[in-house]
Amino acid sequence: MEAIKLYNTLSRSIESFSSIIPGKVGMYVCGPTVYGPPHLGHVRGPIVFDVFRRLLLKKGYQVRFVRNITDVGHLVGDADEGEDKLQKQARLEQIEPMEVAQAYTDSYNWVMDAMNVMRPSIEPKASGHIIEQIEMIQSIIEAGLAYESNGSVYFDVDAYQANHHYGKLSGRVLDDLMAGAGNASRELEGQSEKRSAHDFALWKKASPEHIMQWSSPWGKGFPGWHIECSAMSAKYLGSEFDIHGGGMDLLFPHHECEIAQSTAAHKHEPARYWMHHNMITINGQKMAKSLNNGIKVSELFEGNHPLLSRGFGPNTLRFFVLQAHYRSTLDFSQDALEASEKGLKRLLEAFKKLDELTPSAESTLDVDSVIRDLNQALLEDLNTPISIAQFFEIAKFINSAADNKAKLSAVDIQKLKDAVGEYFEGILGLQKTEQNDNHEVMDEIMQILIQLRGEAKQEKNYALSDAIRNRLKDKGIELMDSKEGTTWKRS
């Protein structure tokens, strides 16, 4: 089996990957909190980890890929202290919290499907694993590393610190955290119940008006902010599994807390490799709700956003994401999207010619080395931009051969076809055809037809103008004339 190298946040270095059980990989990725429509930031992680999963599969591993849905427990900012995000949204929309969660889960998965991200092997919901979370909290209490206080349960960081290193993943030092805590003006709810400011909640007591609450040994409440991932990863992948992935913004406190909780409950660390992808930025800043600079995926697809003059398809978005290395920030702009779209189009046009090439007796191009580099790049910490660069080499080969400026043998042509199938489609997960259900582009086309038909009408060439209208109608598009002009719609 070829060696896969990946950057492990735990060691801050690139390591050779080896699985706990030979040939099998357990992978857990933090999924979305489903309280809002999917935005651009939701897109990068799933794509990156999807490519890594596909790489593992292609290299012969059996992979169990778990990605959770968080539908409970997270609190909103200080403006809405103590109120569950889902509850808040539900109140606004006058529907059940679970209905909100379901709707956003569906739209999230719709986006994932559109981007050709494989569905997880298991997609556990936090709300469906309350018992597991309670059990895990109990074992942490039994280990003497958590305490109950006024109906809530907190993780005792100081007690844990006696025998473990809280902060080993993120490189935090407890004293620094204290220094930082003094700086934070915001007073979190229940701070006085804690023995120490850096203790974090495993279970939170719910106020009576709190809709989402469950019975527990400590009274009615809801699980803490980090316990779900620990409980669900252990349930489906075992208390020790291979890879845990997520965004860099989750490194601290979320993943740090996961390590502490799991270690407290299971006496050993949960994951061997921690993978973190970097953020998508816009004008150099990450997209965040607090900055109000997020772009919804639907807005991107439709071009319905102040920063966009037109829409871009999901395949383009996936390509755009993979043109940057996953550990670098990726700056979003219309220009960057356009460059990706054009580049992708060039690749797809070249691939189409693959079937029409007339083979030569021998090749004048080194197909093997390009494919070798392509494979090597993916094995080296998932260097997708380099692997894509090799596909541009391949496109150049194909185009040159099509122009009779180079020769490719039948064997090499087949190798290129296989590379497109195995790597471009199989691992990078890119589609060979961009389904252009793009309203902006469609509308531009329609405006041209409408204008031509208008000119025909001016010349009283009604045979032609009617022919245009009738033939469009046959294709399911209706033209409607009015004083203000002609509009169109799908009938």
Added chain:
RNA sequence: GGUCGGAUGGCCGAGCGGCUAGGCAGAGGUCUGCAAAACCUUUUACACCGGUUCGAAUCCGGUUCCGACCUCCA
């Protein structure tokens, strides 16, 4: 304030000690009824100041900017 990361040509983005990254845009050419596509050629780089080295975008030190995390976040 603490911790960590980054500054690459008009834009996006690789590289991390010597060898063209790549894409988009720009320029010239070939082809072409015109366009487009394609092909060939080509212009713009490594924030700044020192140091190590035969050789540095790449290593070390300093400076200046920018960002992430410390709070829900992908």
